Amino acid sequence: MEHLCKSKVKATRVRVNKEQDRFNNHTSNNKFKSIPEKSKKSVFLAFDAIKKNNPESMADFAKEWIDATIVTGLRPSEWEKMTIKGNMSDFYYSENESEVLRMVVQNAKFSGNSGRIHGKTRTLIMNRLSQADIMTILAFHNKLQDLIGQFGSFEKVAKSTTNVLLSANKKALALSSKYITLYSARHQFVSNRKANG
Known part of the structure; x- marks a missing residue:
């Protein structure tokens, strides 16, 4: 009987460890390349549950980060030095070029020798977006x-956000082979653009 109990405990530990490894193994194979609406709803409901148990958590902010990235396509690290000008x-005022509402983004993958990015920065014109999308960006920024x-640094904010997102994934997508990351939201932006031509 004691042997059977020990075997069950060992099997449970193995199962839990495998579950932890699946979420902690940050390979591209485990991450959603775009965000299925059903998975997003499940994770956002998990955020709500986390917030209910811990009002000081970063759950609401994680939702805002995902939504703002789906609208803009920024890489997670690019939010740190992004400026709005x-x-x-008046979001749609454009009589004077300097008054056009825009985001100036420092390209995360810029390298003078790589040829991957055209310049150190890129400018995203915001008055082409809906008012709701503009408000999403401004509120998140x-x-x-x-x-x-x-927190004292962008890195600490990003880490706390990633941690709460990991917790939400574990709650909502425990049976899924893939999980949502902040970068998944960028992939969703690309998918939306392709779908809209």
Whole structure:
């Protein structure tokens, strides 16, 4: 009887360890290349549960990060030094070029010798977006700046966000072979653009 109990405990540990390895193994094979709507809803519901148990968690912010990235396509690290320029009181004001609402992004993969990126920065014109999408970007950007001030660095904010996203994945997608990352949202942006021509 004791032997059977030990065997069950050992089997449970192996199963749990495999589960941990699946979520901690950060290979591209385990990550969604785009975000299925059903999986996104499940993960966002898991965020709500996490927030209910821990109001101070980064769950709401993680949702905002995913949504803002689906709209913009920024790589996770590119949010750190992204700046917004132009007229923020009238999103669609464009009489003067300097007033056009835009995001200036430092390309994360820029390398002078690689030829992969055309320049150190790229500019994304925001007045081509819906008002709802613009508000999503502005709200996330403002919250990010506040959190960087509180945490002391972008890296700490990103790590906390990634940790809560990992927890949500474990709750929502325990039986799935793939999970959602912040980078998955960038892939979803690309998929949306292809679908919309």
